[in-house]
Amino acid sequence: MKHTYTLSNIDEAAAALWRECRSYPVITLSGGLGAGKTTLVSHLCHTLGITDAVSSPTFALVNEYRLQLEGKELPVFHMDWYRLKNVDEAIDAGMEDHLEQARSGDAICIVEWPEKAARLLRPPYAAVTIDILGDEERELSIQLVDHP
Numbered sequence: 001m002k003h004t005y006t007l008s009n010i011d012e013a014a015a016a017l018w019r020e021c022r023s024y025p026v027i028t029l030s031g032g033l034g035a036g037k038t039t040l041v042s043h044l045c046h047t048l049g050i051t052d053a054v055s056s057p058t059f060a061l062v063n064e065y066r067l068q069l070e071g072k073e074l075p076v077f078h079m080d081w082y083r084l085k086n087v088d089e090a091i092d093a094g095m096e097d098h099l100e101q102a103r104s105g106d107a108i109c110i111v112e113w114p115e116k117a118a119r120l121l122r123p124p125y126a127a128v129t130i131d132i133l134g135d136e137e138r139e140l141s142i143q144l145v146d147h148p
């Protein structure tokens with residue numbers, strides 16, 4: 001699926017993203033520096049009714065938010081792998097544990113800069129790419145990666 005949006009209709013883009021990806025425990029967000037990954041996560045979380053402040057996990061590498069979903073409370077792990085040098089560093093920072101928790105249905109993971117430790121990703125996950133089309137115009141491409 002592709003979806004073009006600007007800051008004025010980003011909530012619709014976030015809702016469309018969730019409709020498509022909600023059955024996937026892990027959502028990755030690719031796109032260059034300043035493409036709008038964190039901004040989209042913030043709007044997605046808002047759409048989901050998350051009241052925690054959503055910000056870039058650049059320093060902590062992972063932020064945790066609480067999501068109320070179908071009568072159950074789930075952690076949302078918002079990760080930013082930009083500063084990780086390799087997979088070992090990602091594992092040391094607990095990223096694999098968060099992914100594992102999501103795969104067992106007990107969390108949702110959202111990953112910025114998944115390329116930095118791509119080997120940790122295993123299907124099923126939803127791979128989202130943000131392309132910059134103009135000043136405020138962006139294009140979302142969603143690829144659902146399932147078991148072969």
Ligand SMILES: Nc1ncnc2c1ncn2[C@@H]1O[C@H](COP(=O)(O)OP(=O)(O)OP(=O)(O)O)[C@@H](O)[C@H]1O
Nearest residue numbers: 005006007032033034035036037038039135136138
């Ligand atoms: N349609 C849009 N969607 C998202 N951000 C937009 C859009 N148009 C303009 N922007 C601006 O682009 C910037 C995107 O910053 P943001 O931190 O979300 O990017 P990022 O992809 O997370 O960057 P990083 O790689 O550093 O993590 C913000 O200043 C935001 O206001």
Ligand SMILES: [Mg+2]
Nearest residue numbers: 037038056112
């Ligand atoms: Mg970011």
